[in-house]
Amino acid sequence: MDKKQPVVAFLGPRASYTHQAAQSVFPPESHTLTPLMSIADCFAAVQNDKASYSVVPFENSSNGAVVFTLDLLADIQGLCGDVVVTGEIYLPVHHCLVGRVSGGEGGGTQAQSVSGSHDATGLLEKEPTESQQPHVRPTHDLSHIKKLYSHPQAWGQCKRFLSTHLKGIEQIDASSTSRAAELVAEDTTGTTAAISSKLAAEMSSLSVLADSIEDFEGNSTRFFILQRRDAVSPPPRQRSTPQTSQSDPQTQPPPEEASPAPAYKSLLSFTVSHTIPGALQRSLGAFNNHGINLTSINTRPSGEAAWHYIFLVEFEGRKGEGKVDEALKELEGAARGWRWLGSWEAWRGGREGWDSVFEQ
Numbered sequence: 001m002d003k004k005q006p007v008v009a010f011l012g013p014r015a016s017y018t019h020q021a022a023q024s025v026f027p028p029e030s031h032t033l034t035p036l037m038s039i040a041d042c043f044a045a046v047q048n049d050k051a052s053y054s055v056v057p058f059e060n061s062s063n064g065a066v067v068f069t070l071d072l073l074a075d076i077q078g079l080c081g082d083v084v085v086t087g088e089i090y091l092p093v094h095h096c097l098v099g100r101v102s103g104g105e106g107g108g109t110q111a112q113s114v115s116g117s118h119d120a121t122g123l124l125e126k127e128p129t130e131s132q133q134p135h136v137r138p139t140h141d142l143s144h145i146k147k148l149y150s151h152p153q154a155w156g157q158c159k160r161f162l163s164t165h166l167k168g169i170e171q172i173d174a175s176s177t178s179r180a181a182e183l184v185a186e187d188t189t190g191t192t193a194a195i196s197s198k199l200a201a202e203m204s205s206l207s208v209l210a211d212s213i214e215d216f217e218g219n220s221t222r223f224f225i226l227q228r229r230d231a232v233s234p235p236p237r238q239r240s241t242p243q244t245s246q247s248d249p250q251t252q253p254p255p256e257e258a259s260p261a262p263a264y265k266s267l268l269s270f271t272v273s274h275t276i277p278g279a280l281q282r283s284l285g286a287f288n289n290h291g292i293n294l295t296s297i298n299t300r301p302s303g304e305a306a307w308h309y310i311f312l313v314e315f316e317g318r319k320g321e322g323k324v325d326e327a328l329k330e331l332e333g334a335a336r337g338w339r340w341l342g343s344w345e346a347w348r349g350g351r352e353g354w355d356s357v358f359e360q
């Protein structure tokens with residue numbers, strides 16, 4: 001292997017969704033793709049110059065922000081102050097329930113029809129209404145499943161399936177969905193299952209007990225590409241929406257020749273005085289006053305005192321554009337402090353590309 005290839009760290013182990021996202025941008029022939037065990041490790045790898053790039057999950061279309069990533073961007077511990085965002089990647093996400101088939105090889109293949117059959121206490125919620133029903137049924141019996149593993153993001157994306165078919169079953173957080181599949185493969189009782197991709201199931205020699213168990217069609221996750229502030233070189237463009245466990249033709253980005261001039265997005269964090277009325281409004285007003293469109297706002301505890309916050313604001317544009325520079329000057333006077341967290345070329349499909357998926 002050529003040692004000079006740029007190292008691209010990602011939330012592993014291999015076959016995680018983050019791995020699939022990283023592969024869609026960084027050709028493995030010319031990059032050393034390196035799995036790490038946590039999102040914090042991915043930030044540290046860039047901060048400490050061990051990796052040129054890291055890829056981390058940022059937000060999901062149905063379940064919202066990944067708080068681990070927000071906290072590391074907010075960096076209240078001052079551990080990764082040199083890390084900035086320089087790219088975004090969109091990935092369609094189809095979750096599977098993976099594990100061992102009841103009774104071993106060739107076990108039952110009939111869908112389990114009893115909803116809530118695991119709720120021995122009878123104390124849990126009522127049967128889901130029709131609109132809360134999952135759109136798929138298991139392809140195998142699930143009555144032997146006693147414990148579930150997955151990344152915390154996955155629980156929130158598969159609520160309907162879990163509350164219908166695995167109600168009351170213990171859910172244990174894993175560092176990623178592919179790690180969850182590994183944990184299930186290591187369990188000799190055969191009574192655990194994971195939510196992961198089909199690819200992760202294949203890599204861990206597990207069976208798919210139910211396919212596409214996400215609540216919403218068009219479920220997708222946005223990932224950030226991270227680099228060191230002093231070594232920013234734009235990452236390659238996303239080559240295509242990667243082929244995940246199922247190909248999703250309607251979510252492919254538009255072809256190269258259809259692309260308009262690049263549009264940019266940027267991210268920064270700021271804190272405001274908690275004693276000056278209107279400080280938050282004036283800070284956000286700095287963007288509005290210069291015609292800048294905000295695309296997301298997230299809030300995390302600032303760590304200074306209870307109920308004090310750090311705001312993470314994403315907006316259209318980049319430094320060097322007159323209106324952005326003007327807004328930053330105004331923010332300087334309105335916020336107590338702020339920190340630049342990077343600019344990147346927005347994915348050309350934009351949010352609208354995904355909205356059209358949800359409309360179908």
Ligand SMILES: O=C(O)C(=O)Cc1ccccc1
Binds near residue numbers: 011019
């Ligand atoms: O756990 C993974 O495989 C990840 O890459 C994080 C994640 C989890 C759930 C949906 C999308 C990304």
